[in-house]
Amino acid sequence: MDSVKNKPEQDRGNAQSSKGLFLSLKWKVVLLFSLVLFIINAGLAGMGYLQQRKLFDTYQAQILDQHHRQVRSLLESSIYRLEQIALMIPALSEAATTSKKLALTEKLERFFKHSETTLQIDWGLEEAAYYSSDNKLQFNWQTGALDDSFLELVKSVNRLEIPSNTIYCDVRCSQYVAVPLLDRGQHAGVLLVGQSLADLIIDFNELAKADVAIVNRPKQHEQLQGRNRYLTNWRRYIIASSNLDRSIPLLQSTADAIEMENLLHNRYTTILDRNHYALSLIPVSSDISAFSADFIIASNITPVVNQIQQATTQSVIIGIIGFSVSELLLALFLWQPMKRLLMISDSLPLLAKNAFREVRDKLTVKHPDRYRDEIDIAGDSAIQLTYTLERLHNEIKTNTDNLIKRGEELAVERDFLNTIMDSAQAIILTQNCNGAILTINTEGGEFIGIRNYERGTRHFCDLFMNVEDIKEMKHVMLRLRDGMISSYQHDAGSLSADGRNRTISWVHSPLTGINDDNEPVILSVGLDITDREVAEQRLAWMASHDPLTELHNRRNFQVEFDKILTLAERYHHSTALIFFDLDQFKYINDTSGHQAGDALLQIVAKKLREITRSTELLARLGGDEFAIVIPETDISDATQFADKLLSELKQITIPLKGHSHRISASIGIATYPEHGSNSDQLLSNADLAMYQAKESGRDQWHIFSSQDQTHEEIKARVTWKDKIEQALAKDNFILFFQPIMEIANGTISHYEVLIRMIESDGTLALPSEFIPVAERTGLIHQINHYVLRTSIQRLSSLNKANHDITLSINLSGRVIDDPELLTQLTHLLNSSGINPERLVFELTETAALADVNAAIDLMSELQALGCRFALDDFGVGFSSFYYLRELPLDIVKIDGSFIKNLTTSTKDQVFVKALTEMASALGKDTVAEFVEDEATLKLLTELGVAHAQGYYIGRPSPEIPVTTTLPSSISI
Known part of the structure; x- marks a missing residue:
């Protein structure tokens, strides 16, 4: 009935759609819109390009000039420091020599021999040579064969009697300074000292935050050809670099691209591993001989490039603003068409309310435009759509409501469960009571090494490494099936598909209503706790051990010592405490560095583990102090152990100032219950006994006695x-x-x-x-x-x-x-x-x-x-x-x-x-x-x-003067 009534309206709509010529809406605005947008964006793009180019060139020029000045400054500072060291060496060698009759050559030889560690580690010297006033080599240290070019430098200093310097590079690059020497008021020759330019490279890298490499033309370049550090096109060799892994490919690509002379006058930019680099060349000196060297600076200009890209983005934003202006003009132009389009957009939501007739009444309004466009077609189509939707709505409304609702619910539940299963960082599987795995999630599939798992092809017990775990699991499955327990949790070791042993924490629960045959299904969820267990074990170990020597630390030592004393009190056993420190340990630390001291402590700890038994407590209490507790022993056995300990420690030798230094210790012995009833008393008394041994001449042991002079010290303390x-x-x-x-x-x-x-x-x-x-x-x-x-x-x-x-x-x-x-x-x-x-x-x-x-x-x-x-x-x-x-x-x-x-x-x-x-x-x-x-x-x-600071500046006082001016009695 409704279809008959609506037919005249359909005819009117068809008649209206057949009137007028069609001209697409896009052709009405495309010319004006494109013209305005092109002018704005073209102008912005041109301005952005010019600004980026100017910023880039200015930044590169500033960086290049800054690097030149930094390299020169570091070279000058290094030369000045090397010259100061060379000038100090004669005075130090004089001060270190007890005999005044020794010749200058002998003084220098003795000084360099006894101060070799200090010169190399603390002062950074690598080479030295002494030439007489007639240019004859008298003494050299760590130099090897000296090139003739050094003789010219020595002759110049002997002739002018003023310091001079040079840089010599072949396979390695060093900086040399030659200073004149005086002996008894007379010119006595030249001292030549040298050091590697490696420290200068490190200093420049830290200062400029840029990579630097030193290249030269070595004498034996034929032998170096084919090596990755040899730059064939430049015929240069990379002597050193702050980052060889990055510098070698960077310089190789640069050498293949440009000539070295072009890099001297112009910077060169390239890309490596998605990073942008600017390379420039800085000659070390004007010397163009085979032994001269050049610095090549590689600056990471990626941030600048990113800045330029940001500027480009800014230009795009400006273009968008221009586009917005164009859109405003377009909106003014399309004001009337937009009103019609707005009418359609306001009408279409009424379809959701099934107001089909109201939509048709709104869309059949006539418009004075002589040309038809897409909006007219859209309006006609919407009218046709109302008829179609109205008919379909009446036909399927009753039949589809419940179906759609149920389908949506099932889809949501399915997606939710699938998401949980696939995204969970845990093994989630189902198994039957026989242990056959029915389903498994993505994480579990990766663990067992099967991506597309087929139902029932693997057994759950195959995951376990321990036979006892397998037996326990079979018993648990039966109890879950029979309803004797509602869930079960346990930890078990498993072997993953990649061959690693993992600890999995499992939780098992029965599921009902899953299978059509009512067969019980077990849900098993496993969480990998291996990393947590390792971390807990490591933290527990670090809390009770010294990380350097891996012995018990002071806190854990006292805990274990108290336990031993408790057992000794219960069973009436005596217990001995051996407390000692290393003689002259601070001297070794000061002269050889704390790395040598740490290495010595590790050697001593290893020796202590070799000579002690598992029942004895061994600990490092701090610094170079060690303690050993020997249960169930008397003073006689304790002294025998102390003699053995001193003998074993004497076998440890370390090189120190050109000779071997034997290790010795001072040992204090205290026993329970004679010398104390608790750990604090025993430690204090053993400490006093140790100091008594040290005062008696070191390298010996001493048993605590209340009759010693230390008794007075205890009383005073x-x-x-x-x-x-x-x-x-x-x-x-x-x-x-x-x-x-x-x-x-x-x-x-x-x-x-x-x-x-x-x-x-x-x-x-x-x-x-x-x-x-x-x-x-x-x-x-x-x-x-x-x-x-x-x-x-x-x-x-x-x-x-x-x-x-x-x-x-x-x-x-x-x-x-x-x-x-x-x-x-x-x-x-x-x-x-x-x-x-x-x-x-x-x-x-x-x-x-x-x-x-x-x-x-x-x-x-x-x-x-x-x-x-x-x-x-x-x-x-x-x-x-x-x-x-x-x-x-x-x-x-x-x-x-x-x-x-x-x-x-x-x-x-x-x-x-x-x-x-x-x-x-x-x-x-x-x-x-x-x-x-x-x-x-x-x-x-x-x-x-x-x-x-001192008494001339001011003495200590309980009050702080509010004035900060200098007292009138002091002049500077």
């Missing part, structure tokens, strides 16, 4: 311990502040914090009297916390009064073992609101080198909070130069032993200048201690020291 505890309880500590002056401008805004203890009679005790006892008894941590808390409170009050003061706080060597220090410091910084940069923590060089790795960790953590770090008593040993580079320091305090006699000692002046220059080159600030007079202060100014 107990007295001081009581005094310290009372002072802590009654707050009888007081802080003094000693000023540190900035030499350049004479201002004082930096003070070192010094602690004093007020005794019962009102006198002040100096730190040297009570700090050693506090460190031995563990009270040093409370003192450290008091100093830290009081200093920050004083600094906070000064800063609130607008006084910019910096405080240096001395840390005890035991602070490395204090786990609460960082927590307390963080809390104090947050609550006080002070600037962490106003806090400088000082640690003595001896304490820092006792455990370098722990010191580095502590310094890094304090610096992460914003505080700064100073190394006190710097310069005692030559190893200081190495640690100066390794430790994350901000300030270096030069030891007072170099300052006391500075005005009269030339040697001290040479050392202070060398130490200052080395510290300054590494970006460290310097402070000179023990400045006692005006002459010393003026000399420090000439030597380049930045700060001064």
